[in-house]
Amino acid sequence: MGQTEKLSASLEDYLEAIFEIVSEKGGVRAKDIAAKLSVKAGSVTGALQALAERNYINYAPYEVITLTDQGTAAARQIIRKHEVLKDFFVDILGASPDIAEDGACKAEHVIPDELIDRLVTFAEFVQACPRCGDDWLQHYRQHCYQDTAKAFNDCQACIDNKSSSLKGNQEMIQQAEMCLADVPVGEKCVVKKINRKASATKRLVEMGVSRGSIIEVERVAPLGDPIEVKVKGYHLSIRKDEAACIEVQPS
Amino acid sequence: MSRKTLTVALAGNPNSGKTTIFNALTGARQHVGNYPGVTVERKEGTRTYKGYDIRFVDLPGTYSLTAHSIEEVVARDFIIDEHPDVVVDIVDASNFERNLYLATQLVELKVPLILALNMVDLAEKQGFKFDQEKIGRFFNARVISTVGSKGVGINNLLDTIIEQVEKGDAAPKDAAIHYGDDIEKELEKVMPLVCQEHTLAKKYGARWLSLKLLEQDKEILDKGHSPEVLEAAVASIEHLEKLYGDTPEILVAEKRYGYISGVYEQAVIRTVETRHNMSDWVDKLLLNRVLGLPIFFGLMYLVFKLTFWAGDPFMGYIEAGFEWLGGFISGFWPEGTDSALHSLLVDGIIGGVGGVVVFLPNIILLFLAIAILEDSGYMARAAFLMDRVMKKIGLDGRSFIPMVIGFGCSIPAIMGTRILEDRKSRFATIMVLPLMSCGARLPIYALIIPAFFASHLHGLMMWLIYVIGILLAIILAFILRKTLLKGDTGLFLMELPPYRMPTLRGLMIHMWERSWLYLKKAGTVILFISIVLWALTSYPKVSETELVGLSEYEAQQTELRHSVAGRIGAGMEPAIKLMGFDYRIGTALVGALAAKEVFVSQLGIVYSMGETDEESTTLRQKLAENYTPLQGFCIMLFCLISAPCVATLAVCRRETNSWKWALFQFGGLTMVAYIITVVVYQIGRLFIT
Structure with missing residues (x-):
């Protein structure tokens, strides 16, 4: 395939223009191209010859120009890049369509295919992921339209808002990892899991400290180590390092 | 009609009141032994009832019947191997759920089972009501209620046992727990x-x-x-x-x-939900973050104070008794005659055994105090309070209990280490236990301290020597747990049972069992050792001709030096000289190896004081004339640390099931004693002279 030979930026522009005119009118003449790209007819001829040499177009003087299969594929690829970039600039970055169009036209020639794929994935992710999503983009856009100081204030409000909901999450996470040693005196909790080797776990279970049993922390010894708990209606003393292996949740 | 014999096993959790029921069932007709091959106590008692001879076996108190501890294995094996006619599971009704865990396992062994809901009065006070028939259906067992401490339900229990034997199971033994x-x-x-x-x-x-x-x-x-x-x-x-x-x-x-x-x-x-009962309120005070420890130390002080203060007059009576006995026996020989048998009986046996029995009142009182602390439930609290400290040195809060007992006598203390589940912490506890200055070392201190120190220093010196023992025990336990007995301390899962008023009967039995061990030592080991020591100090005899012309004092001295003990003492002199000891102390130390308290009477013999004890002023004068206070202190130090007595050695060997450990304790402690005493003496000499 002729793709081994990379097209220059202007040749790509030509190819793109030809593709667009073809899809509009069915056939292309040199002056249509000159009009679309705002160049002189003479320079169009040279470009068309270059493209014909690379087997992208069927070209003979005074005849209608058509794209070869290879030319169609290459043009589609360029247009896809263009569209992706433009959409990204508009939808994600919130740029105006004109600037986006212009930027896309320039970037499409130099950006590698892999980065385009990445941009697509990122755009999809931003739009689909529940943690960013549309409202997140909305906030971003508001941020762009405001002056810096004000934007920062809004950000603070937003951060506060987010962090409070995050705290809720964190509490949930902490609850999941709370252990008996952390339970304050006088509080009750329910055993979730015992993270000890089997023989020690069995001993605990036999003494009534098993999944689902309710444990009330009665007191801590004066020197700070063993704690006294109430389980199944009786009092049991247990060391803190053992209690740290017992996962619980408050009841 | 010949009487039929039945075997009934009593199973139950620790603190379920099993022992109280056992005592109520059998009274004084008890027999304590050991299960073959292991050191678990086996208690049996008999009762005749309605034409049956019932043999009750008190199984060790366990929470479960797995292979977790020797006790559990022993209880399980007894039930499987000896097929008791009935197994009675004593269930603490106020702690229903955990106590029934054992019952679920007894059901699975398909034994003829009776559930005795014990302390049901307490449970009812807390608002529990039990449907006994329903419980029975769940466990295929007859269910009755008892109050062991008041003897309520004991006859009912006996009747139910007979009914179980005569009529068979209340329900077919097919149902079992479905495990999903x-x-x-x-x-x-x-x-x-x-x-x-x-x-x-x-x-x-x-x-x-x-x-x-x-x-x-x-x-x-x-x-x-x-x-x-x-x-x-x-x-x-x-x-x-x-x-x-x-x-x-x-x-x-x-x-x-x-x-x-x-x-x-x-x-x-x-029926009613009681949030806090009496026991909780007591704990609020006794386990208080601020007051808990002061109260604990106060109680310990009280125990010792009481032991020695209340024991004193009784000691006097016993002493007088032995003196009278010695005099009475001497009466059979005409005055002035010399007889080997006379000397053996009076100097050897009565002197030796008497010296030990004199401390029986102290020992009994100490064990009574410990029994009160144990039966009331406070000992578990003591372990709870002290666990942090004990853990630091690699032991367990529960090691603390045997250590307290160790102040009375090492023998019951070593046996008391059975409550420790972890083998390594148990061995470490046993190894350092003799450093808890036992009652037998007291006469040595009582002799030495007044001989060398001014009266206002007496209390301080006594305190010092006890504290040195405790500190050394801590250090050595720590070292052992870091080296030979390395490992985790295991789980410290300990029930804190509700406080209970101890029953008089329970206290007496508890106290007596331990005191008996002490007395038995006096009757066996010490009797034997006394005879041997007497022989060692009396033979070989010096020929009459050599004694001609010597004063009585000089004659005795010559005889002693000639004897085996004197020669051993003299042989040791170069080694013990570094500690500031001479051959006379060496000779007495040979005796102390057998039993610490023998040291005093040995020293008496060495100084030819005839009948001596730690109150002897003349012996004290002799000591004060011959040694410096530093030497006196070194004697106490060495006696405190060095090899435990022969009886302790024997018990240690039995409890560790290894001569290696017993001899390690014996040799290790002696070596430590030697090194420390040499260092103290040598350094002390620099400062004092």
Whole structure:
């Protein structure tokens, strides 16, 4: 395939223009191209010859120009890049369509295919992921339209808002990892899991400290180590390092 | 009609009041022994009732019947091997759920079972009501209620035992706990294979064996199963572990509690909810963050104060008694005659044994105080308070209890270490226990301290010597746990039972059992040693001609130097000189090896004081003339640390089941004593002179 030979930026522009005119009118003449790209007819001829040499177009003087299969594929690829970039600039970055169009036209020639794929994935992710999503983009856009100081204030409000909901999450996470040693005196909790080797776990279970049993922390010894708990209606003393292996949740 | 004999086993959790029931059933007709091969106490008692001779066996108190501890294995083996006619499970009714855990396992052994809901009065006060018939149906057992401390329900229990024997089970023994489809399915896979192991299956029952295999019970795994059975068990265990993320032994234990919760829902009604009972209020004070420790130390002080203060007059009586006995026996020989038998009886036996028995009042009182602390439930609190400290030195809060007992006598203290589950912490405790200055060392201090120190220093010196012992015990335990006995301290899961008023009968039995050990030592080991020592100090005799012309004092000196003990003492002199000891102290130390208290009487013999004890002023004068206070202190120090007495050595060997450990203790402590005393003496000399 002729793709081994990379097209220059202007040749790509030509190819793109030809593709667009073809899809509009069915056939292309040199002056249509000159009009679309705002160049002189003479320079169009040279470009068309270059493209014909690379087997992208069927070209003979005074005849209608058509794209070869290879030319169609290459043009589609360029247009896809263009569209992706433009959409990204508009939808994600919130740029105006004109600037986006212009930027896309320039970037499409130099950006590698892999980065385009990445941009697509990122755009999809931003739009689909529940943690960013549309409202997140909305906030971003508001941020762009405001002056810096004000934007920062809004950000603070937003951060506060987010962090409070995050705290809720964190509490949930902490609850999941709370252990008996952390339970304050006088509080009750329910055993979730015992993270000890089997023989020690069995001993605990036999003494009534098993999944689902309710444990009330009665007191801590004066020197700070063993704690006294109430389980199944009786009092049991247990060391803190053992209690740290017992996962619980408050009841 | 010939009387039929029955064997009834009493099972139950620790603190369930099992011993109280046992005492109420059998009274004084008790016999304490050991289970063969292990050091677990086996208590038996008999009772004749309605034409039956009933033999009650008090199984060790356990929470479960797994292979977790020797006690559990012993209890289980007794039930399986000796087929008791009835097993009575004593259940603390106020602690219903945990106590029934044991019952679920007894049911599985398919024994004729009676559940005695003990302390039911307390439970009712807390608002529990029990539907005994329903409970019985769940456990295939007859259920009765008792109040052991008041003797309520004892006759009913006896009647029920007879009824069980005569009429058989109240319900057919087919029902068993259902462990859920997944476990049951695995049991069904293992069971047919187990059934092929005929002898084992016949002895234990196929279902029980299969269950124990899934529980990975160490004892049962070692019973010589076929490879197929073991393979099937391993496969089942792995399958269940994958399914639940826990091993079957834990799942099974959880299911048992699940079953009990079911019983509780169905058969127990809670009428009033009491948040805090008396016991909780007492704990609020005794385990208070600020007051807890001061109260604890205050109680300890009180125990010792009481022991020595109240014991004093009785000691006087016993002393007088032995003196009278010595005089009485001497009366059979005409004055002035010399007889070997006379000397043996009066100087050897009465002097030696008497010297030990004199301390019996102290020992009895100390053990009484300890029994009160134990039976009331305070000892568990002491362990709770002290665990942090004990853990630091690699021991367990529960090690503290034997250590307190050690101040009385090392022998019951070493036996008391049985409450420690972890072997290594138990051994470390045993090794350092003799450093708890026992009652037998007291006469040595009582002799030495007034001889060398001004009266206002007496208390301080006594305190110092006890504290040195305690500190050394801490240091040595720490070193042992870091070296020879390295390892975790194990679980410190200890029940804090509700406070209870100790019963007089319980206290007396407790106290007597331990005091008896002490007395037995006096009657056996010390009697024997006294005779040997007497012989060592009396023979070989010097020929009469050599003594001609010497004063009585000089003659005795010559005789002693000539004797075996004198020669050993003299032989040791170069070594013990570094500690500031001469041959006379060396000779006395030979005696002290046998029993610490012998040191005093030996020293008396060495100084030819005839009848001497620690009150002897003349002996004290002699000592003060011959030695410096530093030497006196070194004597106490060496006696405190050095080799424990022969009786302790014997008990240590029995409890550790190893001569190696016993001799290690004996040699190790002696070496430590030697080194420390040499250092103290040599350094002390620099400062004092």
